[in-house]
Amino acid sequence: MIANKPFSYGKIFVIGSGFFALMLIWTFYNAYMPLILGDYIESRAIRGAIMGLDNLLAVLLIPIIGAWSDRMNTKIGNRLPFLVIGMPLAAIFFVIIPYGAAVALWVLLVIDIIFLLAMTIYRAPIIALMPDHTPSEKRSTANGIINFMGGVGAIIALFGLSTLYGIDRTYPFIVAGLLLFLAFLFLYFTVDRHPPYVSSTKDELEETQASNSFFEGLRQLKKPEFRGHLFILIAIFVYFIGYTGVEALFTVYAVEHLEMAESTAGFTLGFFSLAFVLFAIPAGLLGSKRGKTPMMLIGLILLPMVFICIPFLPMIDEVFPNINEVLLLQIVLFLGGLAWACINVQAYPLVADLGGKSKIGFFTGLYYLFSMASAIIAPGILGLLMDVFSHPALFYGAAVSFVIAFYFLKKGSNIVTKTTPKGT
Known part of the structure; x- marks a missing residue:
């Protein structure tokens, strides 16, 4: 019966660490990418249009990826394959954004697009992990934990990573990338391969x-x-x-x-x-x-x-x-x-x-x-x-x-x- 299925708040906090890293990176990216683009592009309108690209990719691709992860069936389950590809790739390309910015605009844009695509690959599956591991009567509490951790990630991005940015432009990208990769390791070795409450969760995204x-x-x-x-x-x-x-x-x-x-x-x-x-x-x-x-x-x-x-x-x-x-x-x-x-x-x-x-x-x-x-x-x-x-x-x-x-x-x-x- 459902009541006898395992449930662990510890796993919810681990899943929350993924959302923490996600919000940490998005918040910092939204605050500083327009400044980095400003090294090459004077127009605020063009920089703003580029900043809207991540939301466009989200609306176009994430529903497809969410549905795909519902149907996926591998030895490591249906969500983890997307995390295995998306999170390390996003971490790597986020780290090299400032280095690409020092080379040329086209290099920066190529790195940025790959980074945005990598983030898109794992965003839906990582959000779906919460209902996969949580009975319906506990999902409000679990969602509160995850959103709180996301909020903490956003605050740390603007207070902590901003301070590092003032020391060296590359430091916050390296730290955030490492935190994202660390969150991936926590998730990979902690979450269930076949969670007890898994169902079609794409409609919750x-x-x-x-x-x-x-x-x-x-x-x-x-x-x-x-x-x-x-x-x-x-x-x-x-x-x-x-x-x-x-x-x-x-x-x-x-x-x-x-x-x-x-x-x-x-x-x-x-x-x-x-x-x-x-x-x-x-x-x-x-x-x-x-x-x-x-x-x-x-x-x-x-x-x-x-x-x-x-x-x-x-x-x-x-x-x-x-x-x-x-x-x-x-x-x-x-x-x-x-x-x-x-x-x-x-x-x-x-x-x-x-x-x-x-x-x-x-x-x-x-x-x-x-x-x-x-x-x-x-x-x-x-x-x-x-x-x-x-x-x-x-x-x-x-x-x-x-x-x-x-x-x-x-x-x-x-x-x-x-x-x-x-x-x-």
Whole structure:
């Protein structure tokens, strides 16, 4: 019986170490790759478009790989073959990114594409390892552990690896690559070859949900009864443009406009992530008590106010020369992270609730479709604004996206409230 099948939180932590390394590398890559590309490419729009490539590959390839890993049958199971290929390859090519950047742009781009493909190969299978090893009643707890470890990886990337970057550009790539390879060894020698709870888990992956929902979702959203739902999804699409664009291009703004050291720029961005991790659980509790939509609307008011303030911080330094401008920016970003927690923690549960219990999977797919589609185009769009209107346009453009999202979320929620029968 299922109850007698083995379950170990130790194995969940080992699986979490893979997600830790994954988020460590992605966070550092998103913060510093635009700066490395800046050695050859002046246009922020082009650099932003390149930064959207990983999300495009994710949407196109990960559903295929996830389904393939469901059907795979080897001596080492169905997930590990993808980890054996993807994780060491990604570690190697991540380590050599700065060395390729020192040679020529085409060498850097070739290394980058191979690295992104390697990351894509193992991302779906490593996420699927959690439900493979966990009974359904413990998956929420296990997912919390894994996401916490991912959050810790992101914080270490921006605080720890950024410090190493200031010493030598190659050091953080070497350390992150070694940590990824070490996580691979932990996984390879710890996880079960044939896990006790293995089943078709591809539908639980973000990118699979996005891909599978595309055509069916767009057809359904044309119906009048889904008008409010569509407005809420548009709100999510629009505000993710602002968030993803700032995440990818903040270091470009800090280095090129504020003349901040590259390592300091990444370290400063870490305060946004730190605030989000610290406030995620309280924000969830507040959402349960005050309502998901009201908490999101509060965040959609506060975050654009934070972003609009950022370009004016250098002026405060001119009036009050004793104020540490970098510290002030870190405090403002920390406040922004609190506002982002109000928004992002509530978003998926709100969308999942839209269709009731019978359509959770359908609306989950739509959520990931709209959020990931914006992540593909956001860095390019906000990078273009920076090219045309100067660097501060990054924050003005992001602020506008949140204001537009506020309008659509409020309008959509009002429609859904009016059209949803009481008691459902």
